Amino acid sequence: MTRIAYYRVSTGDQSVEAQRQALGGGFDREFADEGISGATPAATRPAFAKLLSYVREGDTIYVYALDRLGRDALDVQATVRRLLDMGVTVDVRGLGPIGGRGVGEIIVAVLAQISDIERQRIKERCESGRMAAKASLAATGRTHRGKASLGRPKAADxxxxxxxxxxxxxxxxxxxxxxxxxxxxxxxxxxxx
Missing domain, CATH: 1.10.10 (Arc Repressor Mutant, subunit A)
Structure with missing residues (x-):
């Protein structure tokens, strides 16, 4: 029985260190995908693909939160189901171990749906902000945040x-x-x- 940790952060300027500290260490093996969106299917992420090749029946995978496995509800459910079918337990911090069939799968399904909804809300908030910035820029010459243009500010004149x-x-x-x-x-x- 191997204790395996999986970490993921969405952008290159983020670090998995907070997740590592929260999980407490003591793992036999660790895998980390850094700078990879949760919208990317788990099996196609480099570190997670290696994890899938490495993991064996009886192993336990520890994750900081269910959304570290992904933000797409169907992908998270399929990933967890695949691991459970392999005889692997998934231990989510604050949720505990999910193994076998039954209640664990229901919890995963609900939490995966919540992650998916949050991803949609993030997209909506971003789009709303872009629309407000464009409207303000057209009306006043400045975005709603006071910038002279959309996107990153110029490095210099x-x-x-x-x-x-x-x-x-x-x-x-x-x-x-x-x-x-x-x-x-x-x-x-x-x-x-």
């Missing part, structure tokens, strides 16, 4: 960078240092001027 570089006969590295911008940004800003 392109005309100012090009003018400074030309007036100072500055190299690309000197211009990078002056404005705190990347080589590609300097090249792009100066090529368009």
């Amino acid at each position: 392109a005309a100012e960078v090009a003018t400074w570089r030309r007036e100072n006969s500055a190299s690309i590295p000197a211009t990078m240092a002056q404005f705190g911008i990347s080589r590609a940004t300097v090249a792009r800003y100066c090529a368009s001027a």
Whole structure:
């Protein structure tokens, strides 16, 4: 009986360390998918695919929360059912071990549906925010958050960078240092001027 931990975070700037600490350690093996959305089917994630190859009957997989397995209700249910059919127990922090058939499957089904609903709500909130930003930008020239454009703000003013570089006969590295911008940004800003 092997104790296996599975961690997942959706973006590259997040860390699985909080999940690792919450689960408490002491695992025989750990698998982590970092920077992979919960909307990606579990079996196609690199670390989870390795976990599926590694796991054996009698093993227990520990996860921080059911949504770490995925946000799509059907995929979560299929993943848990696949593990249960292999004779593997899934232990969800705060929920406890889910093994065999019956009540555990009902709990997984309900929680998977909640995860799926939350994913839809996140998409709706994002779309609502984009629509509000576009409407405000069209009406006032600024988004509802006060930004001058949609998306990420510009690293610097392109005309100012090009003018400074030309007036100072500055190299690309000197211009990078002056404005705190990347080589590609300097090249792009100066090529368009």
